[in-house]
Amino acid sequence: MTQLDNQLAIPELQLDVPVVHEDQSVLKAQSRALIKDKVIAALFALAAVAIAIPLISLLWTVVSRGLARIDAEFFTSSMKGVVGAGGGALHAIVGTLEITGLTLLVSVPIGIAAAVFLTEYAAPGSRFASCVRFLVDVMTGIPSIVAGLFAYSLFSLVLGPAYRSGIAAALALSLLMLPVVIRSTEEVLLLVPHDLREAGWALGAEKHTVIWKVVLPAALPGVISGVLNGVARIIGETAPLLLVSGFADAMNYNPLEGRMASLPVYIYTQWQMKGLDAQAYDDRAWSAALVLIAVVAVLALAARLAPRLLKGKK
Amino acid sequence: MNELEIKDLNAYYGDFLAVSQVNMDIPDKSITAFIGPSGCGKSTLLRTLNRMHEAVPGGRITGEVALEGQDLYGSGVDPVGVRRKVGMVFQKANPFPSMSIYENVIAGVRLRNKRISRKDADELVERSLRQANLWDEVHDRLQTPGGALSGGQQQRLCIARAVAVEPKVILLDEPCSALDPVSTLAIEQLLLELKERYTVVIVTHNMQQAARVSDQTAFFHADAEAWAELTRLEATLGDKSLPQGTRPPGRLVEYAPTDELFNNPRNKATADYLSGRFG
Numbered sequence: 001m002t003q004l005d006n007q008l009a010i011p012e013l014q015l016d017v018p019v020v021h022e023d024q025s026v027l028k029a030q031s032r033a034l035i036k037d038k039v040i041a042a043l044f045a046l047a048a049v050a051i052a053i054p055l056i057s058l059l060w061t062v063v064s065r066g067l068a069r070i071d072a073e074f075f076t077s078s079m080k081g082v083v084g085a086g087g088g089a090l091h092a093i094v095g096t097l098e099i100t101g102l103t104l105l106v107s108v109p110i111g112i113a114a115a116v117f118l119t120e121y122a123a124p125g126s127r128f129a130s131c132v133r134f135l136v137d138v139m140t141g142i143p144s145i146v147a148g149l150f151a152y153s154l155f156s157l158v159l160g161p162a163y164r165s166g167i168a169a170a171l172a173l174s175l176l177m178l179p180v181v182i183r184s185t186e187e188v189l190l191l192v193p194h195d196l197r198e199a200g201w202a203l204g205a206e207k208h209t210v211i212w213k214v215v216l217p218a219a220l221p222g223v224i225s226g227v228l229n230g231v232a233r234i235i236g237e238t239a240p241l242l243l244v245s246g247f248a249d250a251m252n253y254n255p256l257e258g259r260m261a262s263l264p265v266y267i268y269t270q271w272q273m274k275g276l277d278a279q280a281y282d283d284r285a286w287s288a289a290l291v292l293i294a295v296v297a298v299l300a301l302a303a304r305l306a307p308r309l310l311k312g313k314k
Numbered sequence: 315m316n317e318l319e320i321k322d323l324n325a326y327y328g329d330f331l332a333v334s335q336v337n338m339d340i341p342d343k344s345i346t347a348f349i350g351p352s353g354c355g356k357s358t359l360l361r362t363l364n365r366m367h368e369a370v371p372g373g374r375i376t377g378e379v380a381l382e383g384q385d386l387y388g389s390g391v392d393p394v395g396v397r398r399k400v401g402m403v404f405q406k407a408n409p410f411p412s413m414s415i416y417e418n419v420i421a422g423v424r425l426r427n428k429r430i431s432r433k434d435a436d437e438l439v440e441r442s443l444r445q446a447n448l449w450d451e452v453h454d455r456l457q458t459p460g461g462a463l464s465g466g467q468q469q470r471l472c473i474a475r476a477v478a479v480e481p482k483v484i485l486l487d488e489p490c491s492a493l494d495p496v497s498t499l500a501i502e503q504l505l506l507e508l509k510e511r512y513t514v515v516i517v518t519h520n521m522q523q524a525a526r527v528s529d530q531t532a533f534f535h536a537d538a539e540a541w542a543e544l545t546r547l548e549a550t551l552g553d554k555s556l557p558q559g560t561r562p563p564g565r566l567v568e569y570a571p572t573d574e575l576f577n578n579p580r581n582k583a584t585a586d587y588l589s590g591r592f593g
């Protein structure tokens with residue numbers, strides 16, 4: 001807004017310089033420039049409004065159609081033996097929780113460790129570090145279906161082609177999550193003032209202790225919000241899960257073995273493989289979509305609030 | 315007795331020679347001030363005294379620094395161990411933001427993964443804060459964040475944190491440059507008390523401060539004379555390896571008891587600097 005104001009202010013300022021010598025056409029050109037500026041600003045504002053329209057309409061659709069099955073049964077039962085109305089998504093919710101949890105277990109420690117290496121240990125301008133950074137960039141661009149194929153081939157190599165499991169899904173999602181964690185952690189670690197590290201070293205602390213007890217705690221809020229953003233991004237991934245954890249109608253608590261339902265795949269199957277009572281399938285798909293969006297929204301909100309809440313507490 | 319003995323010290327950043335051929339003895343239980351125009355290598359020299367200089371990429375030295383007769387740069391000497399004996403307070407107060415006042419004071423202990431009983435920790439915190447003249451102001455809010463204190467209090471917290479480690483020497487790099495006159499006075503008062511127990515070395519760009527608190531003062535300057543000195547050295551040593559960068563290195567121009575240096579500078583550069591003709 002201030003930028004806008006500045007732009008608008010420039011022509012007016014020019015009017016203050018002696019205009020006596022200037023002819024009318026200059027003034028006209030200036031006021032035309034002013035109008036042009038305003039029109040352009042309005043167009044940009046329009047674009048800003050335009051992006052809100054699909055978002056609001058999407059939310060409206062999901063909420064209005066999803067509410068149909070937001071009931072107790074939906075959250076307490078699976079689809080085991082259900083062919084028509086009724087049934088629920090508990091198995092998919094549990095599956096998504098387990099797969100996401102395992103993904104975090106893999107990608108958070110490795111991601112933070114890699115970021116610590118890049119910011120704290122790698123010498124500035126180190127070849128190896130720029131290699132790692134490049135690889136992370138490449139990883140960011142891996143299509144999720146390819147991550148799924150990779151996880152699939154890795155596990156099927158050892159356990160045979162029919163192997164499906166939650167842990168394989170977690171591996172695929174970790175590949176997608178890792179670059180997010182590394183990048184965001186690296187960014188916040190770079191924001192930790194160098195002074196603090198020096199203060200730690202000057203107290204006679206080892207470098208790794210300073211990282212562990214000074215640098216990481218100072219960066220924690222930012223790290224958490226980066227991780228939450230990453231989770232929000234992968235929790236809706238469908239393609240790799242279709243490949244490696246598959247469909248399941250019944251509850252499977254064991255992530256190491258067997259097909260495991262998940263919310264995105266649940267939505268897909270309800271929508272795609274409708275039974276006779278199509279409406280019941282539609283309703284379940286929309287309700288699962290609503291749950292998924294609510295989770296993402298909560299995660300995004302938590303990512304926003306985490307830094308402030310953690311700082312406020314201390 | 316001399317606490318620190320600096321011999322033929324050259325400090326480099328990569329190939330750049332920042333401080334050249336410093337020889338000086340720093341007596342114990344006294345305050346030694348480093349003065350000189352900015353960029354003359356005061357901070358660099360100070361940081362060689364606790365091996366913080368090498369924490370900077372490319373930071374290295376030649377020569378010797380001995381603490382109580384023991385070379386800090388001898389082979390097998392752990393820089394981390396050196397920093398436990400030679401503490402440091404920085405220009406900008408830097409309490410750990412994720413820690414309370416209490417935790418900040420015992421940070422040195424915790425960061426070394428040493429176990430300490432609750433009672434010992436309480437005592438250490440009180441003793442260190444008293445030594446830093448901060449106890450009366452903060453004893454009722456030890457669990458609040460250190461970052462919430464005023465600038466002067468934060469700097470005294472950093473001093474408390476440094477003394478809690480029980481070092482022999484405390485180095486301070488322009489500790490008052492960001493403080494108001496009242497806080498500055500409090501720190502100066504504190505320094506005079508600290509020298510009863512510790513050897514204090516302070517870098518200051520404030521000549522009056524050096525005159526007020528220090529027992530001896532060293533004046534540094536990065537001038538062409540440093541080149542000439544190096545060239546003479548080369549001639550006598552036949553050592554062609556001494557590098558010559560594009561800027562002259564800082565050198566120790568004059569080092570004397572503070573009264574003497576301020577009232578009777580022997581060197582023209584010192585006199586010019588003290589009379590405000592440059593810097």
Ligand SMILES: Nc1ncnc2c1ncn2[C@@H]1O[C@H](COP(=O)(O)OP(=O)(O)O)[C@@H](O)[C@H]1O
Pocket residue numbers: 327330332350351352353354355356357358359370561564
């Ligand atoms: N990290 C660094 N890398 C390279 N050169 C440095 C670095 N820090 C300081 N210098 C240079 O070393 C010289 C001495 O700096 P410094 O010790 O900070 O001076 P002072 O503390 O007296 O102002 C200056 O020329 C400065 O530019």
Ligand SMILES: [Mg+2]
Pocket residue numbers: 356357358487517
């Ligand atoms: Mg300095």
